Amino acid sequence: xxxxxxxxxxxxxxDRRLPRIAGPSGLVIFxxxxxxxxxxxxxxxxxxxxxxxxxxxFSLIGxxxxxxxxxxxxxxxxxxxxxxxxxxxxxxxxxxxxxxMRFVQxxxxxxxxxxxxxxTVEELDKAQGTGGNFAFYLSVPPKxxxxxxxxxxxxxxxxxxxxxxxxxxxxKPFGHDLVSAKELNEVVHEVFPPDAVFRIxxxxxxETVQNILAxxxxxxxxxPIWNRSYVDHVQITMAEDIGIGGRAxxxxxxxxxxxxxxxxxxxxxxxxxxxxxxxxxADALAAEKTKVLGAVKxxxxxxxxxxxxxxxxxWQGGAKAVGYLQEDGIDPQxxxxxxxxxxxEIDNRRWAGVPFYLRTGKRLGRRVTEIAVVFQRAPHxxxxxxxxxxxxxxxxVIRVQPDEGVTVRFxxxxxxxxxxxxxxxxxxxxxxxxxxxSPEAYERLILDVLxxxxxxxxxxxxxxxxxxxxxxxxxxxxxxxxxxxxxSGTWGPVEAxxxxxRDGRSWRRP
Amino acid sequence: xxxxxxDTTSSKINKALVLxxxxxxxPAVGMVLTLVIVTDEENAYDALKAANEASRExxxxxxxxxxxxxxxPRDRAKARLDAEVRLGADASTGETVVLRLYGEVVDHAxxxxxxxxxxxxxxxxxxxxxxxxxxxxxxxxxLAQRxxxxxxxxxxxIQELTARADRYTPxxxxxxxxxxxxxxxxxxxxxxxxxxxxxxxxxxxxEFNPSVELLAMWLAERxxxxxxxxxxxxxxxxxxxxxxxxxxxxxxRPDGSLATLSIQGQPDRGVALKRRETAELIAEExxxxxPDDTYATALKFGIERLDEEAATLAPTPEQDAxxxxxxxxxxxxxxxxxxxxxxxxxxxxxxx
Numbered sequence: 115x116x117x118x119x120x121x122x123x124x125x126x127x128x129d130r131r132l133p134r135i136a137g138p139s140g141l142v143i144f145x146x147x148x149x150x151x152x153x154x155x156x157x158x159x160x161x162x163x164x165x166x167x168x169x170x171x172f173s174l175i176g177x178x179x180x181x182x183x184x185x186x187x188x189x190x191x192x193x194x195x196x197x198x199x200x201x202x203x204x205x206x207x208x209x210x211x212x213x214x215m216r217f218v219q220x221x222x223x224x225x226x227x228x229x230x231x232x233x234t235v236e237e238l239d240k241a242q243g244t245g246g247n248f249a250f251y252l253s254v255p256p257k258x259x260x261x262x263x264x265x266x267x268x269x270x271x272x273x274x275x276x277x278x279x280x281x282x283x284x285x286k287p288f289g290h291d292l293v294s295a296k297e298l299n300e301v302v303h304e305v306f307p308p309d310a311v312f313r314i315x316x317x318x319x320x321e322t323v324q325n326i327l328a329x330x331x332x333x334x335x336x337x338p339i340w341n342r343s344y345v346d347h348v349q350i351t352m353a354e355d356i357g358i359g360g361r362a363x364x365x366x367x368x369x370x371x372x373x374x375x376x377x378x379x380x381x382x383x384x385x386x387x388x389x390x391x392x393x394x395x396a397d398a399l400a401a402e403k404t405k406v407l408g409a410v411k412x413x414x415x416x417x418x419x420x421x422x423x424x425x426x427x428x429w430q431g432g433a434k435a436v437g438y439l440q441e442d443g444i445d446p447q448x449x450x451x452x453x454x455x456x457x458x459e460i461d462n463r464r465w466a467g468v469p470f471y472l473r474t475g476k477r478l479g480r481r482v483t484e485i486a487v488v489f490q491r492a493p494h495x496x497x498x499x500x501x502x503x504x505x506x507x508x509x510x511v512i513r514v515q516p517d518e519g520v521t522v523r524f525x526x527x528x529x530x531x532x533x534x535x536x537x538x539x540x541x542x543x544x545x546x547x548x549x550x551x552s553p554e555a556y557e558r559l560i561l562d563v564l565x566x567x568x569x570x571x572x573x574x575x576x577x578x579x580x581x582x583x584x585x586x587x588x589x590x591x592x593x594x595x596x597x598x599x600x601x602s603g604t605w606g607p608v609e610a611x612x613x614x615x616r617d618g619r620s621w622r623r624p
Numbered sequence: 625x626x627x628x629x630x631d632t633t634s635s636k637i638n639k640a641l642v643l644x645x646x647x648x649x650x651p652a653v654g655m656v657l658t659l660v661i662v663t664d665e666e667n668a669y670d671a672l673k674a675a676n677e678a679s680r681e682x683x684x685x686x687x688x689x690x691x692x693x694x695x696x697p698r699d700r701a702k703a704r705l706d707a708e709v710r711l712g713a714d715a716s717t718g719e720t721v722v723l724r725l726y727g728e729v730v731d732h733a734x735x736x737x738x739x740x741x742x743x744x745x746x747x748x749x750x751x752x753x754x755x756x757x758x759x760x761x762x763x764x765x766x767l768a769q770r771x772x773x774x775x776x777x778x779x780x781x782i783q784e785l786t787a788r789a790d791r792y793t794p795x796x797x798x799x800x801x802x803x804x805x806x807x808x809x810x811x812x813x814x815x816x817x818x819x820x821x822x823x824x825x826x827x828x829x830x831e832f833n834p835s836v837e838l839l840a841m842w843l844a845e846r847x848x849x850x851x852x853x854x855x856x857x858x859x860x861x862x863x864x865x866x867x868x869x870x871x872x873x874x875x876x877r878p879d880g881s882l883a884t885l886s887i888q889g890q891p892d893r894g895v896a897l898k899r900r901e902t903a904e905l906i907a908e909e910x911x912x913x914x915p916d917d918t919y920a921t922a923l924k925f926g927i928e929r930l931d932e933e934a935a936t937l938a939p940t941p942e943q944d945a946x947x948x949x950x951x952x953x954x955x956x957x958x959x960x961x962x963x964x965x966x967x968x969x970x971x972x973x974x975x976x
Contacts, residue, residue: 121819123846124812129918131805131908135813163896166806169813170885171893206882207896243817243890 136564138169139247140214140238142231144222144262145254146176146187150285154316155253156191157198158556163211164201165553167561171242173214175234179221187217200554214242222254222261228269235271246278249312249563255364256287260301267305274310282306283563285314286377290368291588292581299574308574312563317378317483318570319555319562321544322518326385326485327394329512329520336510337390339489341464346507347617348470349486350382351624352514353478355430357602358452362443371422371454371584374474378483380407380580381572382514383470386485387460396568400576407579411461416590421598421610423453425477428602435477435602451597452476455610456587457617469617473610477602482624483514497533504536509622519543627709634739637707637721644711645719655718657910658742660749661688662733662764670902671752672720677903682910683717685742689764690723691730703729705736734763741767746913750906753777757784760793770913772906774799781834782927789923794915800834801919802905806897807839807861810875810885818887820868825851828865830858839864840930842922851930860899 125132141159143151162168176187191211196203216234220227238244250271252262263282266272274280282302289295302311317323330337339345352374358365365373384403391398413419426437439446453475460470489508502525511521519542526538553561562570598607605623614620625648627640659679661671668690675686694700704726711719723736741747747768749759755773759765775798778784788798815822825843829836836853839861844851847866856862859880866873871888875895883897 122812122815123822123848124808124815124843126846126918129808130912131802131916131918132809132812135809135816137813138817166809166896169817170810170895171817171890204896204898206894206898209882210894210896213894241891242893243887245817 133165133167134561134565135167136169136172136561137247138171138243138245139249139564140173140175140235140242140244141249141251141560141564142175142177142235143251143253144177144258145252146217147178147180147190148253151176151253152190152194153198154554154556155251155560156194157200158554158560160191160195160199160207160211161201161554161557162561164199164204164207165557168211168564170210171214171244172211173216173238173242173244174211175231175238176215176217177220177227177231178217179219181219182217184215184217188212188215191215214238214244222258222265225265225269228265228271232269232271246275247280249281249283251283253285256289256298259284259298263302263305272305279310279566280306281310281312281563281566283312283314287368287372288313288377288577289581290372291585292578295577295581299577303574309568312559312568312571313573313577314559315377315381315572316555316559317514318381318572319557319559320514320518321553322512322514323382323385324570325520326382326512331390340487342466342468344489345465345468346488346490347468347619348383348386349488349622350379350386350470350472350484351486351622352378352474352483353481353605353624354474354476355478355481355603357425357435357477358438358441358444362441366444366448366450369422369451369454370474370476371451371456371588375454375456375472376580376584377572377577379472379474380410380583381576382485383407383410383458383472384576386487387465387470389464394569396571399569400573404573404575404579406460406462407576407583409460409462409465410579410583411459412583412586413457413459416587417594418616419457419613420587420590421453421455421607421613422451422591423475423600423607423609424448424450424597425452425475425602426599428477428604430477430603431480437599437602438476449591449596451591453478453597453600453606453610455606455613457613458583471614471619471621473606473621475600475606479603479605479623481516484624485512485514486510486622486624487512488619488622497535501533502535504534506537511622517543625711626714629707629709631704632707633705634736637709637723637740640707640709641711641719641721644709648712655683655685655742655745657682657684657746657748657913658740659684659686659910660737660747660764660768661686662749662751663688663690663753665690665692667752668722671750672722674902674906675750676720677901678906678910679718681907684910685718685740686720687737687740688720688722689725689733689737691733692724692726694727694730700727703727705729732763734767737764738767746770748772748910748913750909752902757787758791758793759796760791769795770909771796772799772909773797775834776800776803778834781832782837785834785837785923786927789926792920792923794917794920797909797916797919798834798838798923799902799905799909801838801916801922802908803835803900804839804842804861805908806900807864807875808842810883810895810897811843811864811866811873814866814873814875814885814887817890818868818870818873820870822847822849823867823869824849825864825866826854827851827861828854828856828863829861831855833858833860835861837927837930838922841925841927842918844930845922845925853930 218231218234239246272280289298384406388402388406391402424438428435438452455473458470487510495502505525509523513519522540523537525535528534528536598609600607625644659675663671668688672688706724708722748770749765749768750772756762759771765771775781775784827836827840840851840853863876874886875883877883877897880899883895884892885895886892
C-alpha cells in the first residue's frame, strides 16, 4: 500500500489538510449483533465515513447467527448509528455506506457460511473495489477465537494475495493468565502474521492517553521533574459506578484485576513511566513500553501490598444496589474480585523507590479514570507550620475520562493579611480548549487498523509481560483469604486505605 | 450575558470582560486563539453566527470589527467606538466582543483590537467580504498569523485570485481553497486505488467560482499535466475528470451533495461530498495555523498557464470525443473564449 501512496502525485506530506484516508478496504465484524458492535463499532464506522476518512467503496460485512437479510442488517446499523453516532446523521453519507453493506448468516463452525463469506468478499472486491483488503474484527467471546481464526484459514480468507492485506482485530481479554495468553497468541499467529494482528485496548485510542506522550515529551516543563527525585508516588485509578450488569457469565472467575489492571492500567503505567522513545513509530514505542513493563517489580509481601474486594449491597448515587454475591448468576461463594488495588515498583534509575498504586473497581463513587503523579513536599519551608497546614502535596493529574484534561495542584496564598497557603488547581480541560468532536477511541483505532498503523495497539510481548506481573498476584489471592467487602457507592474497602496508610500516604478522592 | 458600552475604549472593554466573567462565575477559560472578523454591518450577523459555531471546536475570543459608514462630514470627523460584550450562553464557548467603529477610528481599527487580543495566543483575521488585496500589510492583517479571505464573495473572483497570488505572504489562506478539501481528498483517494499515469484533467463548475480555478491549478501543479476548466450551472463544483493510462476517473457531483466516483474497470460508487457551511470551513481553517504551502504553490501556479496549457490540449480531437460527449459544442469553445474575456478586467483591476 505504501508503494501506491508513494506513486500518488496528489499526496504530499506538506499538504496537511488532506486527511489520512484508509486505502480501499472492508471490515468484517464477527458477532455483529453484540453490544459492542451496536454501541461502538457501527457508529464509529459511520462517524469515520462522515468525517470523510473512509475510502470510496468501503464495505462492511456483518457475520452472526441471526437470520437477517442485507436489508435487515442495514436497518440494524441504521438504528445503531442514529442512536449512538457522535456526528450528525447525514443522508448522503448513509447512502455511500449502505452500498457496501452485506450480511452473512451462520454459526462459527458452519463451513457453508464461511464459503458464503468468502464469496461475499470476492463479490465486494468486484462491486465495490475493495481490492482484497479486509480486516476481520472478532467481537466474540474469547473461547470462539481459535474456531473463527481456524475457519478463516481453512476457507482461504486469511491469505494475503498479491499486494492485498488481511488483518485480524481482537478484543480483550487476551487470555486469563500467561499460559492461556500464549496459547491464544499461538493460535492467532498460526494464521495471521504478528504485524497483521491488532489487539484493541480502547484506552489507547483515547485522546487523553495519547496526550500523556505529548505532555511528557513535547514540553520541557514536566520531564525534568518526572523522576524519583521529585515524584513521591503515582496513583492510577479506573473506577466504575456500575455493577457487573448482565455480564455475570463473563465476569465471574475473571475479576477486576484481570479485566482492567492487566491491560488498561498497566498500559497507562507504561506510558506514564516509560523513557522517551527514539521516535513516535510503532517499533520505538513498543520497545520503550516493553522495557518499562519488564522492569516492573512486585513487592515482597503480596498480602501487605495488594487488596481485593467485592461490592456489598448499598446505595449508589441514590439508587439501591445489590451486592456482588447477590447478583443473578453469581455463585454466593464466589471469590472473584470486583475491586483490586496493587502496589508496584519499577526497578530502574528513574523510578527506584517510587511506588505506583493501581486500583480499579466496580460500584465505586463515580465513573472516573485518572493518573495522578504526586510530588514530594518541599524539602524546606520558610513558612511556619500554621501557614502551610492546609497545603497538600503538589500533583499533576491526567484525567483520562470523563471530563478529559489535566489538572495541576499547587499551593497558593489565600488573599488576606495573614500568610496562609492552600491548595488550588490549575486546570486544562479538553472540552474548553479543543473540539467536542474529537474522534471516539474506536474511530481512531478502526482507522488505524485499516491504515495498518500499529502505534496504539499493545503487542504480544506487552500482553505477556503484563500477565507476568499479574499472575503471581492472582496465584497469591487464590491461596490466601477472600475478598474484602465494601459498600456499593463508596471508594472501596478500608483495607485499601490501610494499605496506603502503612506507607504514610492516602488515596486521592478522584 | 451581554454588556453594551457606548463611546468606549479598549481598556473599558477589557474591564467589562473581566467583570462579566466574574459575574457568570467562570474564570478565564482555555481559549486557544483570537479570531478577528472584519466586516460591514450587513454581513456581521452571518459571519458571527458561523464563528460561534466554529468556536465549539476552537474556543476563542471573537472580535467583530464593524466599520460603520459615515454619511456626512460631521460624522466623519467624529470618532466613536461602541462595543457589545457577550459572555457565556450568548457567545457559544468563548467570548465575543462586537465592535462598531464610527468616523475616523475606522482607519485605526488595529488600535482598538490590539489591546483586546488574548495574551500569547495566535490571532486569525477573517474578512468575509471586501478583503484587502494585500492582507499581510493591512494594519489588522499585520496582527495575525493567519489571514483568511474569501474570493468567492468578491465581485470579480478570478482577478482577485490572481491579485492574491501576486501578494501572497505565508499565512494567507482563502475559503475557496478550504471548500475543495473534500474534493482533493477524494481525488487523492481515487488515485490510491489505481496505479496509473494521469495524462490530462478537466474541472467543471459554476461560473465565477474561484474554487474551480484553485482545484484546476492544484491538479495541474501536482500532476504536471494540462488541466482545463469548463462551465456548468453549478451548484459549486460539479465534476472532475482525469484521463489516465488506465481509463478515465470521474468524480461527478450534480446536486451539491452526493457524488459518484467512476473508475474504469470498477463499479460506480456513491461518495458523500456535501457543500459545507461557512462554520465548517472556518473550523477547518482554524485547525492548523501554520502557513499552508500547498495553497501557496497551487495559487502561484498561475491561472494563465491553466488556459495556455488547456488551449494546447483543446485541438486534440480524439481527446474531446472521449471527454465530453454530452457537451460537444461548449467544451472546445471554452478555453479559446475564456482568456479573451478575462484579459480586459484584469487590466482594470491592476489600474485601480
